Amino acid sequence: MISYLKGLVAGVQTISPNRTILTLEVNSMGYDLQIPQRLGRQLTTIGQEVQIFTHYQIREEVPLLYGFASPAERDLFRHLLTVSGIGAASAIALLDTLEVPDLVQAIIAANTQILIQAPGVGKKTAERICLELKSKLIEWRKSAGFFVATGGPAPGILEEVQMTLFALGYTAHEVSHALHVVSENIGLTKDAYVEDWIKQAIAHLSSTEVES
Numbered sequence: 001m002i003s004y005l006k007g008l009v010a011g012v013q014t015i016s017p018n019r020t021i022l023t024l025e026v027n028s029m030g031y032d033l034q035i036p037q038r039l040g041r042q043l044t045t046i047g048q049e050v051q052i053f054t055h056y057q058i059r060e061e062v063p064l065l066y067g068f069a070s071p072a073e074r075d076l077f078r079h080l081l082t083v084s085g086i087g088a089a090s091a092i093a094l095l096d097t098l099e100v101p102d103l104v105q106a107i108i109a110a111n112t113q114i115l116i117q118a119p120g121v122g123k124k125t126a127e128r129i130c131l132e133l134k135s136k137l138i139e140w141r142k143s144a145g146f147f148v149a150t151g152g153p154a155p156g157i158l159e160e161v162q163m164t165l166f167a168l169g170y171t172a173h174e175v176s177h178a179l180h181v182v183s184e185n186i187g188l189t190k191d192a193y194v195e196d197w198i199k200q201a202i203a204h205l206s207s208t209e210v211e212s
Helices: 037-042 071-081 088-097 100-108 123-144 155-167 172-186 194-211
Strands: 004-016 019-026 029-035 049-059 062-068
Touching: 004 029, 004 037, 019 037, 019 049, 029 037, 029 049, 037 088, 049 071, 062 071, 062 088, 071 088, 071 100, 071 123, 088 100, 100 123, 100 172, 155 172, 155 194, 172 194
Parallel strands: 029 062
Antiparallel strands: 004 019, 004 049, 019 029, 049 062
16 A cells, blocks of 8 residues: 655654654654664664655554565565464564574574574464465565575584574574674585584674674
8 A cells, every 4th residue: 555655754762672663754744653673773863864665554443554674674574474473563573683684594494593582483483484484485585686695504503503692692683694704704614513603603793893
């Protein structure tokens, strides 16, 4: 019904950990859109002009607008809503936990360990997401204009590497990005020792913390 809105940021308010509201002024009218926190952190300037891609939903006779930074993010949100037991809150939590390419990769690879890092997503829900969306996303990613990276540890050691890094306090997004960098820039092989993956990932994450 509404593909996107282009207007001025009138305000961004975090109502709760899982609910961020953007008020967007379009032609002297204010629209309230629920958006991922990641997007909210980017909209820091009142009055800045932005284009927000939208999903319109009616819930219990109440119209709701959800806003996203790109068509791909909006469309992945819609795919997630088709999974039984997944509502808007869980879908947004997943989008906040991982960037779109990483989230697609996790679903296609059935990487449930990283999916359950999203608030409100348990192991059974993560397994259901992978089961119901894997084949759809393999096709969708082509039309969405990006590919799923194939780097990272082999499936047999990936979970141990991730669990160790999560235990050290790193987020799913940080871990996913670090493993990709280690694979692409350092050239660590998929079947390298678990300890080597962990060591190189921590080295990258530590250097990133120093730079910031």
